[in-house]
Amino acid sequence: MGNLIKFELRKLYKSKAMYIIMLIQFLLTIVEAFAVSTADYLVGVAVVDATSFIIFAPSLLFLQLILSIFIPIFTCIDYENGVSRIIVGHGYNRLNCIIAKYIAAAIATVNLIVFDFVIAGVSIWVAQDKNPMKYTAMEVIAYILGEIIIVIAEMTLYYAISMLIRKKGLAIATCIVGVKIFSFALMIIESLMKYYHTFGSLNIDFSKYWVTGLLTLWTGSKMIAGDGMIIILLLSVIYTIIFLSGAIGFSLKRDE
Amino acid sequence: MQNVLITSGLTKIYRGVPVVNGVNMTIKQGDIYGFIGKNGSGKTTFMRTILGMTVQERGSYQFFDGVPVEEARKMVGSLIEYPALYKNETVYENMKRFSILFGSNSEQEIFELLGFVGLLEAKKMKAKNLSLGMKQRLGIAIALIGNPSFLVLDEPINGLDPAGIKEIRDVILRLNKELNITFLISSHLLDELSKIATRFGLIDRGVLVEEFTAEELNRINNTRLELVVSDIDRALKLLNERIPANEIYVNEGKIILPNFSSQSGAINRYLVENGVDIFEMARPRESLEQHFIERVGR
Numbered sequence: 001m002g003n004l005i006k007f008e009l010r011k012l013y014k015s016k017a018m019y020i021i022m023l024i025q026f027l028l029t030i031v032e033a034f035a036v037s038t039a040d041y042l043v044g045v046a047v048v049d050a051t052s053f054i055i056f057a058p059s060l061l062f063l064q065l066i067l068s069i070f071i072p073i074f075t076c077i078d079y080e081n082g083v084s085r086i087i088v089g090h091g092y093n094r095l096n097c098i099i100a101k102y103i104a105a106a107i108a109t110v111n112l113i114v115f116d117f118v119i120a121g122v123s124i125w126v127a128q129d130k131n132p133m134k135y136t137a138m139e140v141i142a143y144i145l146g147e148i149i150i151v152i153a154e155m156t157l158y159y160a161i162s163m164l165i166r167k168k169g170l171a172i173a174t175c176i177v178g179v180k181i182f183s184f185a186l187m188i189i190e191s192l193m194k195y196y197h198t199f200g201s202l203n204i205d206f207s208k209y210w211v212t213g214l215l216t217l218w219t220g221s222k223m224i225a226g227d228g229m230i231i232i233l234l235l236s237v238i239y240t241i242i243f244l245s246g247a248i249g250f251s252l253k254r255d256e
Numbered sequence: 257m258q259n260v261l262i263t264s265g266l267t268k269i270y271r272g273v274p275v276v277n278g279v280n281m282t283i284k285q286g287d288i289y290g291f292i293g294k295n296g297s298g299k300t301t302f303m304r305t306i307l308g309m310t311v312q313e314r315g316s317y318q319f320f321d322g323v324p325v326e327e328a329r330k331m332v333g334s335l336i337e338y339p340a341l342y343k344n345e346t347v348y349e350n351m352k353r354f355s356i357l358f359g360s361n362s363e364q365e366i367f368e369l370l371g372f373v374g375l376l377e378a379k380k381m382k383a384k385n386l387s388l389g390m391k392q393r394l395g396i397a398i399a400l401i402g403n404p405s406f407l408v409l410d411e412p413i414n415g416l417d418p419a420g421i422k423e424i425r426d427v428i429l430r431l432n433k434e435l436n437i438t439f440l441i442s443s444h445l446l447d448e449l450s451k452i453a454t455r456f457g458l459i460d461r462g463v464l465v466e467e468f469t470a471e472e473l474n475r476i477n478n479t480r481l482e483l484v485v486s487d488i489d490r491a492l493k494l495l496n497e498r499i500p501a502n503e504i505y506v507n508e509g510k511i512i513l514p515n516f517s518s519q520s521g522a523i524n525r526y527l528v529e530n531g532v533d534i535f536e537m538a539r540p541r542e543s544l545e546q547h548f549i550e551r552v553g554r
Contacts, residue, residue, distance in 0.1 A: 007357040011342075014349065082340030086398070089307035089336070089408075090358060091329030256309040 001096050008104035017073055018108060025061045026119050032060055033123030050124040051135040055143045055219055057120035058113055058151060064215065066112065067155050068179070071105055072171035075162035085256045098251050102159060102244060109155040110148060117144055143219065146233055150214045153236040156243040157211055163247040183210055211239045258285040258321055260406050260438045261306065265315035268305050275301045277462035278315065283440060288432055290453030291442040292548055298462040299442040300337060303408050307334055319406070333404035335412055339395025343384035347375055347394055350383055351401070358402040369397045373427055389420030396427060409441045413448060425452055446548055458548060473547065481513040481520055484536035491532045
């Protein structure tokens, strides 16, 4: 297992895609930091101070879209080029292969999100934003940790899709378009259920708790008020378990 | 002598069709086992099954006289269907990744293997820019990482020019002779395979039809009799009265008797006395290709 993880990490850190993503995000952050320090609103989001800029960094830097592209590329390459056959042929069991690849994907995700927070913090400090801080340092840390858990859940969905499809192009399309269509379908079902009073007088909005909406919910919640933040974190963990189980289930008995 | 691979009743079924059907195969240490069959006969599926890439429905296999399979596979290298390479990475980086994966991670081994397959000068070339022969050699170099005792190569010389074929052939013979590595090789190029293999297995529609050694193939040449006659049907009817049917073949208008060259005189007399003229009687050397065609057809 150790050799498998080292192998996956070598692939990850030799991947040009990750460094290109980080460079683009770095350039984007600089532009946005200076814009924020001179304007009250940015990209339709009320970002008025340095702490908010840091908390919203993953959304501002399109991290979710980036992961929906990067994770399929990283995951599917070994299936497309036949390396997965070599791995299994050399005696590694399929479960270890799946877990090692997932660990590397999770490390890549954490790398990218932490990078986003760091460059956001540095950029806004350089830009010398003068607006009063909206959040305390502890709150910023708590938001950041929560975002990492939520983004890992979303990454796990993309990982499961990639393990099912095993082809880069189709997996990327499914992660971007397929997931959006699913979210839309959930909204339609929710609307129909409300229209037909399925839950009686209760007003249940379940579509916003789909995994791709959790980050927005989290960053829009108020920590002091609680605002269901425990539920968001719990859902993230549950989604992670379900999607990882799906990835294992799709791959365990499959021919290489 | 150690048995590197023994399969017993190995069967793999796809969509109700047994693609590998009850195969019993034995490969001994030091063998270069030539695995021959038509397209779709089950060679690749057999290799994928013993390598764990797919799971059999029935039967079993064991490596190295019963070493646990997951341990045994660490001593097996493979090149199945096409070399599995990271096309946008260099030759060196490809070797490095697999070296880490196989637990070797030795720079010395990487350079030695690249030298052995003649790719040391190309170590900084990206895999996508390599010729087909170079890619095959890189695939073999990767299969050799970690000092495997057994190499499974599926069509390693497919698509190569004569120079490339010779290179691969020389590599295989060197590895077998110098390092005593055992090989299971499938190929359509029967003449090439006949130059290096020490044992052969013929597979047809998933069934292992025949196994024989290179010496046995040579012995067949010494006992083989070919006849061209005036009335083939009458000749077959007459011969079937004296010779078992499974010892008579017909190929391209000739009657072939693999084991009766020593009785050519008696056979000649018998047929002529019963009204069949003999136009031609010969004891030719049978190539592997001819033997294959006779046993499994075109």
